[in-house]
Amino acid sequence: xxxxxxxxxxxxxxxxxxxxxxxxxxxxxxxxxxxxxxxxxxxxxxxxxxxxxxxxxxxxxxxxxxxxxxxxxxxxxxxxxxxxxxxxxxxxxxxxxxxxxxxxxxxxxxxxxxxxxxxxxxxxxxxxxxxxxxxxxxxxxxxxxxxxxxxxxxxxxxxxxxxxxxxxxxxxxxxxxxxxxxxxxxxxxxxxxxxxxxxxxxxxxxxxxxxxxxxxxxxxxxxxxxxxxxxxxxxxxxxxxxxxxxxxxxxxxxxxxxxxxxxxxxxxxxxxxxxxxxxxxxxxxxxxxxxxxxxxxxxxxxxxxxxxxxxxxxxxxxxxxxxxxxxxxx
Amino acid sequence: xxxxxxxxxxxxxxxxxxxxxxxxxxxxxxxxxxxxxxxxxxxxxxxxxxxxxxxxxxxxxxxxxxxxxxxxxxxxxxxxxxxxxxxxxxxxxxxxxxxxxxxxxxxxxxxxxxxxxxxxxxxxxxxxxxxxxxxxxxxxxxxxxxxxxxxxxxxxxxxxxxxxxxxxxxxxxxxxxxxxxxxxxxxxxxxxxxxxxxxxxxxxxxxxxxxxxxxxxxxxxxxxxxxxxxxxxxxxxxxxxxxxxxxxxxxxxxxxxxxxxxxxxxxxxxxxxxxxxxxxxxxxxxxxxxxxxxxxxxxxxxxxx
Numbered sequence: 001x002x003x004x005x006x007x008x009x010x011x012x013x014x015x016x017x018x019x020x021x022x023x024x025x026x027x028x029x030x031x032x033x034x035x036x037x038x039x040x041x042x043x044x045x046x047x048x049x050x051x052x053x054x055x056x057x058x059x060x061x062x063x064x065x066x067x068x069x070x071x072x073x074x075x076x077x078x079x080x081x082x083x084x085x086x087x088x089x090x091x092x093x094x095x096x097x098x099x100x101x102x103x104x105x106x107x108x109x110x111x112x113x114x115x116x117x118x119x120x121x122x123x124x125x126x127x128x129x130x131x132x133x134x135x136x137x138x139x140x141x142x143x144x145x146x147x148x149x150x151x152x153x154x155x156x157x158x159x160x161x162x163x164x165x166x167x168x169x170x171x172x173x174x175x176x177x178x179x180x181x182x183x184x185x186x187x188x189x190x191x192x193x194x195x196x197x198x199x200x201x202x203x204x205x206x207x208x209x210x211x212x213x214x215x216x217x218x219x220x221x222x223x224x225x226x227x228x229x230x231x232x233x234x235x236x237x238x239x240x241x242x243x244x245x246x247x248x249x250x251x252x253x254x255x256x257x258x259x260x261x262x263x264x265x266x267x268x269x270x271x272x273x274x275x276x277x278x279x280x281x282x283x284x285x286x287x288x289x290x291x292x293x294x295x296x297x298x299x300x301x302x303x304x305x306x307x308x309x310x311x312x313x314x315x316x317x318x319x320x321x322x323x324x325x326x327x328x329x330x
Numbered sequence: 331x332x333x334x335x336x337x338x339x340x341x342x343x344x345x346x347x348x349x350x351x352x353x354x355x356x357x358x359x360x361x362x363x364x365x366x367x368x369x370x371x372x373x374x375x376x377x378x379x380x381x382x383x384x385x386x387x388x389x390x391x392x393x394x395x396x397x398x399x400x401x402x403x404x405x406x407x408x409x410x411x412x413x414x415x416x417x418x419x420x421x422x423x424x425x426x427x428x429x430x431x432x433x434x435x436x437x438x439x440x441x442x443x444x445x446x447x448x449x450x451x452x453x454x455x456x457x458x459x460x461x462x463x464x465x466x467x468x469x470x471x472x473x474x475x476x477x478x479x480x481x482x483x484x485x486x487x488x489x490x491x492x493x494x495x496x497x498x499x500x501x502x503x504x505x506x507x508x509x510x511x512x513x514x515x516x517x518x519x520x521x522x523x524x525x526x527x528x529x530x531x532x533x534x535x536x537x538x539x540x541x542x543x544x545x546x547x548x549x550x551x552x553x554x555x556x557x558x559x560x561x562x563x564x565x566x567x568x569x570x571x572x573x574x575x576x577x578x579x580x581x582x583x584x585x586x587x588x589x590x591x592x593x594x595x596x597x598x599x600x601x602x603x604x605x606x607x608x609x610x611x612x613x614x615x616x617x618x619x620x621x622x623x624x625x626x627x628x629x630x631x632x633x634x635x
Contacts, residue, residue, distance in 0.1 A: 083537060118526045120482070121541050123614070124575035147611065149361035150404060166407075169361070187461065187532050205357065205365055206403050208413055208473020208480060209526045216445075216477055250534040318532055 030157040030292045039264035039295040041271045042305035046240050046259050053097035060261045063304045069106035074174035078182045078197045081119045082128035087241045087253045090182045092134045094238050099140050113170050115145030115200045117210045143170045146204035157228035159221035166206040179232045183242040183272050189219045190283050190321045193269040194235040198226045220284040235268035244315035266294025267301045277314025278324040334622045337601050341619035344606040345372050353386030355612040365404035366414045370421035371616035374630050388427045399438030413473035413483025416490035423493050436494050440502050444469040444479025463530035470513040480527040481542045484510050485549035514546050515558045522561030540569050540578035544585035548631045551588045563589045576604050577614040580621035584631050
């Protein structure tokens, strides 16, 4: 392969910038430690969305002995848009099952909140993805986090270099935040799991559609800052039908037939990455998040249901993230 | 309630009932934090005989302009300026309330550019960051400073500049309008229409959105007809057939009406799905009112209005 002078210079500059960015990222920039000594994850089999998901979830939640009595529980699903045939959103039936479970566990109130990053018409996404009907039947409130009341909040990590962020009142007032991602690959961040899912709490009314400032400040850095500031107390990840390839919009459905529960977002994401055949230590926000937000190491994670089983064929990813694939590491 | 005029009166009354004491509107009824988008849209929706309410909204907008000429996105926001500045200016202009405030806003709009216009980022987008198909020479307005251009703030800014009166820097204004129009054509989705502003990513086309398409079309209504516009109007007309969300449907009606497409059936559909008391989002209620109001007179976003 011939390399001309311009390509060489651009490549050298790119490598230098990349190395400098990595070095800066690895430097400690957090003011809170949410990491527990050990974390618990439950991988639950679920063949399809037509199964009794409430029963599956209930038995899974029993493994964690959560105490949400008297608490305000915020369920944060991943609602991106509605593209017929594409599994881009957390399934409405799984969210409904979670609502029922947390009500049974004695939550004072359960609310669903999301602020889609591209689509401004959240109600349209709810209608077309089947959420509206589920919400109506369950009589559960939904808050468009893009248009909620906002309060300036100091960031508890400063990887982005920002000092504060505007956050929705619904998020700030929740006692117990449950991140409910759709397990997907993502063309900017490699994966979108429980930590990346928290971008949805960043309000469009302030930051726009998309929340472009998070991209300019660095997606990995922004994930770390947001997750340091908004604690994720629990994760219910929709991996019944996941997405691979050019996610989050144009990927292909990839059934994993699993629901992943965890009391730690880093442990959840590391486990989901392994289920996808991806190496969590190569995903920047998981690797750095493991310093203060949770556990990524298998030695610190108690798998309380099924064991992690990497697929023979790792998830397809866009070319920039080929290095994440476990099979490609040899 | 299916009579559109009667329904529009109910929407207006609901808006009046929700106006905050300081004159603005919040996005939703559960908060008292006013925001510029619902406030400006409600101001546009209020009929001229709602003098007291319009005056209060105009006063609020005039008094909350940032020192640099922009508007914040909501009460308490930082002073850097938001991509809704164009909408605030457009609303004030349509209500005949510009003056010195308008001049400062125009100057801010003329100064503010998407960051892709900067030589360094242009270089980045041309060499190392080419996953999104776009031409950084064609730029508009960002949602917030130090980010790139997007469709909604660009469309709002174009509407404002095209309707602003007494602009002192006419040449610059015309140049920015041209660049903004070119930016919209550049970010169009392959099938016509717009989403937030990414038409093709990683070689794959992304789907357009009804509200972004309608808003972009309204800002282009005075442009000479071309294939971009025709394809987008056609796409919007097709999309409207299965659109049952008030915000998107109302914007769709406004845009199709501006381009002379029939909207009577869509207005009937909007009437059937809007119950003013149940629409908790004030921005949505205001746009619905604008769309219903357009059925009985010139649209506030119409070419000749």
